[in-house]
Amino acid sequence: MIYKRSNGLRFDSTGAYLVYLLVCCMIAFWPVSFGIFCLKNDATVYFLPVRFQISEMIRNGHFPFWTPYLQLGYPLYSDMQAGVWNPFVYIISLFGSYTMRSLQIEWLIYVYISGVSMFFLLRYFNITKRISLLVAASYMLCGFNLDSFQFGYWICGTAFLPSLFMYLHKMVHHRRWNDAVLFSIFLWLLFVCGYPAEFILISYLLLGYFIIFFIKNRNDKKILASSLKLIFGSFLLFVLLSLPAIVSYVTSLPYVTRGGKISYELAITNKLHPVNLVSYYLPLTVWKLQPQITDLLGRNSYFGIIPLTLMISSFLTSQNNLARFFKWVFVVSLLFSLGDYGFVRAIAYKILPLMNTFRHPSIARFLCIFSGCILSAFFLQKVVNEPGKWIRYRRWSLGIIAGLIIITPFIFQLTGYAVSGKNFHLFGINTTIKHWLDQSSITDWLIADIAIQVIFLAVLYLYFVKEINVRILLVGSLINVMLHAALLQPVTVVKNETVRAFETKIGLYKKSGFPPPVLEAGISANTSTDSSYQQAYGSINMFNKTIGAPSIFISPSPLKSYELLNADENIPFKNRLFNYPLLYKADTIVSSSGYLSTGNSTSRVAVISDEQLFKECHDFNQPGNYKATLTDFCPSKWKFEINSESNAFFCIVQSYHPKWTLLVNGKNEELVPCNVSLMGFKLAKGHNIVELKFFDRPVIISLWVSVFTFLLLVFIGVRGIIHRKAQAGRHVSKEEENNLISG
Numbered sequence: 001m002i003y004k005r006s007n008g009l010r011f012d013s014t015g016a017y018l019v020y021l022l023v024c025c026m027i028a029f030w031p032v033s034f035g036i037f038c039l040k041n042d043a044t045v046y047f048l049p050v051r052f053q054i055s056e057m058i059r060n061g062h063f064p065f066w067t068p069y070l071q072l073g074y075p076l077y078s079d080m081q082a083g084v085w086n087p088f089v090y091i092i093s094l095f096g097s098y099t100m101r102s103l104q105i106e107w108l109i110y111v112y113i114s115g116v117s118m119f120f121l122l123r124y125f126n127i128t129k130r131i132s133l134l135v136a137a138s139y140m141l142c143g144f145n146l147d148s149f150q151f152g153y154w155i156c157g158t159a160f161l162p163s164l165f166m167y168l169h170k171m172v173h174h175r176r177w178n179d180a181v182l183f184s185i186f187l188w189l190l191f192v193c194g195y196p197a198e199f200i201l202i203s204y205l206l207l208g209y210f211i212i213f214f215i216k217n218r219n220d221k222k223i224l225a226s227s228l229k230l231i232f233g234s235f236l237l238f239v240l241l242s243l244p245a246i247v248s249y250v251t252s253l254p255y256v257t258r259g260g261k262i263s264y265e266l267a268i269t270n271k272l273h274p275v276n277l278v279s280y281y282l283p284l285t286v287w288k289l290q291p292q293i294t295d296l297l298g299r300n301s302y303f304g305i306i307p308l309t310l311m312i313s314s315f316l317t318s319q320n321n322l323a324r325f326f327k328w329v330f331v332v333s334l335l336f337s338l339g340d341y342g343f344v345r346a347i348a349y350k351i352l353p354l355m356n357t358f359r360h361p362s363i364a365r366f367l368c369i370f371s372g373c374i375l376s377a378f379f380l381q382k383v384v385n386e387p388g389k390w391i392r393y394r395r396w397s398l399g400i401i402a403g404l405i406i407i408t409p410f411i412f413q414l415t416g417y418a419v420s421g422k423n424f425h426l427f428g429i430n431t432t433i434k435h436w437l438d439q440s441s442i443t444d445w446l447i448a449d450i451a452i453q454v455i456f457l458a459v460l461y462l463y464f465v466k467e468i469n470v471r472i473l474l475v476g477s478l479i480n481v482m483l484h485a486a487l488l489q490p491v492t493v494v495k496n497e498t499v500r501a502f503e504t505k506i507g508l509y510k511k512s513g514f515p516p517p518v519l520e521a522g523i524s525a526n527t528s529t530d531s532s533y534q535q536a537y538g539s540i541n542m543f544n545k546t547i548g549a550p551s552i553f554i555s556p557s558p559l560k561s562y563e564l565l566n567a568d569e570n571i572p573f574k575n576r577l578f579n580y581p582l583l584y585k586a587d588t589i590v591s592s593s594g595y596l597s598t599g600n601s602t603s604r605v606a607v608i609s610d611e612q613l614f615k616e617c618h619d620f621n622q623p624g625n626y627k628a629t630l631t632d633f634c635p636s637k638w639k640f641e642i643n644s645e646s647n648a649f650f651c652i653v654q655s656y657h658p659k660w661t662l663l664v665n666g667k668n669e670e671l672v673p674c675n676v677s678l679m680g681f682k683l684a685k686g687h688n689i690v691e692l693k694f695f696d697r698p699v700i701i702s703l704w705v706s707v708f709t710f711l712l713l714v715f716i717g718v719r720g721i722i723h724r725k726a727q728a729g730r731h732v733s734k735e736e737e738n739n740l741i742s743g
Contacts, residue, residue, distance in 0.1 A: 017133050025112045038498065039494060043149070044495075044502075046151075048098065048538065050067075051103060055097045059096075060514065062635055062636065065077050065636045065694050070541075072654055074562075074655065077696070078248045086192055107155065110156055110193075113159040114140050118139040119136035121165060121374075125374075127378075127381050130470050130474050139369065142158070143299075143488075144366045145158055146492050146493060154195045154366075156193045157198030157199075161205075167180075169209075171227070172227045184237035191245065201367060212325065241709055243702040244700075247698050248699050257563055261356045261357060264356075267345070270293070271345070272294055272365065273293055273341070274415075275289060276299040277301070279300045282405065288440075295360075296492070299362070300488070307477065309397045312397040316396055326374050329371040330371040380470070387468045401460075405453060409446065452484075459472065502537075506537060510543045515545055519583045521581065522653075524579050561677030573605075583652050586649045589617050590607055591607070606674050610673070617649045628641070637694070639690070640689075640690040642683060647683070650690075653678055660694050663692075
């Protein structure tokens with residue numbers, strides 16, 4: 001019997017199962033979903049200030065090319081992690097400027113999408129709804145997503161991978177253009193929303209599957225021709241959708257520090273230490289382990305004790321070609337995540353394009369979890385289809401898990417991560433959550449997690465080994481992953497500060513719009529010296545809209561020139577420069593080798609390293625007074641009226657970038673790199689209108705191409721839906737007519 005809600009939504013409908021997933025997500029992430037506690041670390045000090053800047057620009061009618069409040073000016077549009085090309089950022093910005101709550105909602109959207117996309121992938125593989133829900137929830141609440149919540153764009157890898165694989169599989173096996181279009185859209189979303197390393201890894205996974213498909217069908221030229229046609233068409237569509245992001249990234253990579261090849265030693269930074277593999281079955285223990293080579297946010301590989309047992313059963317049995325493919329994905333990804341403890345990362349670094357451009361081998365855990373979840377669903381579906389078979393393998397897999405739990409304390413002892421001799425007091429600490437976490441030991445968490453997992457091993461024995469009851473396995477698995485997600489959130493997701501308290505603190509500094517900066521004020525005057533604030537909340541300047549230079553700020557792609565300004569040998573000059581006004585006339589022009597020996601320490605110096613420019617500007621500069629007024633300002637535009645009594649060289653304390661242009665009295669003039677990383681210009685005496693604009697024409701043209709492509713896809717899609725409904729209506733009318741005739 002099928003029961004129905006009063007609103008007509010059936011309990012067993014696909015929509016109902018998506019609601020169940022949403023409820024699991026909301027409950028498991030209750031400190032975030034209900035807006036109680038705020039996010040910590042990178043989410044607070046980088047992503048929120050940058051998202052706030054982008055949303056403020058959008059709401060004030062400015063394209064987010066440039067922000068003057070970070071690194072003395074920074075090209076936001078070319079930062080792969082800022083979110084300028086992320087459609088979710090624009091949608092959320094329609095409802096107001098970014099707040100901590102906005103950021104929490106964005107991150108939760110990615111988590112929920114990961115569960116939904118896995119659910120639909122499993123349904124496409126003919127997995128029942130209950131099994132699909134069991135595995136999709138485990139995937140959604142996996143340890144990788146929990147670890148990545150401080151920098152939520154990592155979650156985009158888990159969010160879009162299932163959909164990408166599903167539409168690739170559909171595209172090559174069913175060879176329909178609508179699947180190719182949807183594949184392109186999800187690949188675009190991964191590219192503009194996610195972490196570049198995940199895009200590279202996922203691209204290789206998809207390429208590997210296509211190569212296997214190509215080899216198996218090498219004798220069928222018709223299938224190969226149509227598949228290749230769809231692949232190239234989808235790739236072209238992806239390029240058109242991603243064109244503005246591609247152009248902005250490519251043109252700016254030469255100017256940032258993380259835009260090229262890195263050393264192998266750097267590439268294996270944050271590799272997964274083998275002892276952290278215990279997170280597959282005892283995830284509560286790993287955050288208290290001591291191997292510093294693996295960051296705290298790169299250790300957890302958990303996706304549920306029940307799906308893990310199912311996955312092990314899958315490895316013990318023979319299955320179809322698709323299952324074998326995912327077994328290899330799991331093994332290769334696991335070895336990759338281990339860095340130089342395995343061999344795959346070294347081989348990939350040496351022979352595969354782009355594999356020498358990113359760090360964090362432990363990030364490959366998301367591929368292990370992805371493939372492990374699919375294998376677990378495949379095996380449970382096999383058992384449901386043939387309940388009398390596979391009993392021996394079910395017993396073995398349960399025994400393996402039980403054995404691993406038993407030997408874990410000895411693993412810690414043998415590897416040097418000894419179990420603490422402190423008294424077990426996990427439930428006896430009567431203090432703050434932070435103090436409770438700090439005072440607890442690995443012994444506490446080991447005993448607690450073993451106690452939890454023993455209960456679910458009993459469930460596995462009763463309803464997986466002795467008999468098969470998918471309903472109880474589903475409920476047990478949901479409780480298991482939700483419980484572990486809730487217990488680990490104070491460690492990796494939230495801090496002990498409420499959202500209300502956080503927003504109150506930030507609200508003391510927030511300014512709406514973009515107030516014109518005070519030209520006479522220097523960088524030092526606009527820079528907060530409260531390092532505790534910067535560590536907890538990021539840069540004040542991103543909120544109060546003053547141009548300063550905070551000493552603590554996380555930036556994933558700092559400008560090379562700004563890094564050079566902060567080099568040890570340039571610190572004396574930087575300190576001097578920060579006491580100058582934002583716009584000043586240079587009293588003295590020197591070459592890069594002479595800026596420390598200029599005589600008068602109160603003179604305003606301009607450093608020009610190019611010898612030819614140095615000679616031209618040095619000859620151009622003359623003594624005399626000036627008056628400068630800022631008449632128009634937005635993040636990517638400065639307009640001045642400058643009256644100077646003599647020919648002069650002016651410096652503006654903004655980072656140099658080739659996309660800045662200079663107009664003096666309506667005519668293009670040369671913008672000169674100066675002061676290590678900043679810019680200046682020559683100006684004739686008299687009254688002058690000076691305008692600085694940041695504009696990237698190829699990017700804007702690419703943006704229009706992308707928008708036109710997207711609107712064309714929407715038009716074609718809507719037209720197709722209308723056409724199918726019309727055909728269905730004609731079909732129904734024809735049937736009614738036939739019924740009348742036959743009647």
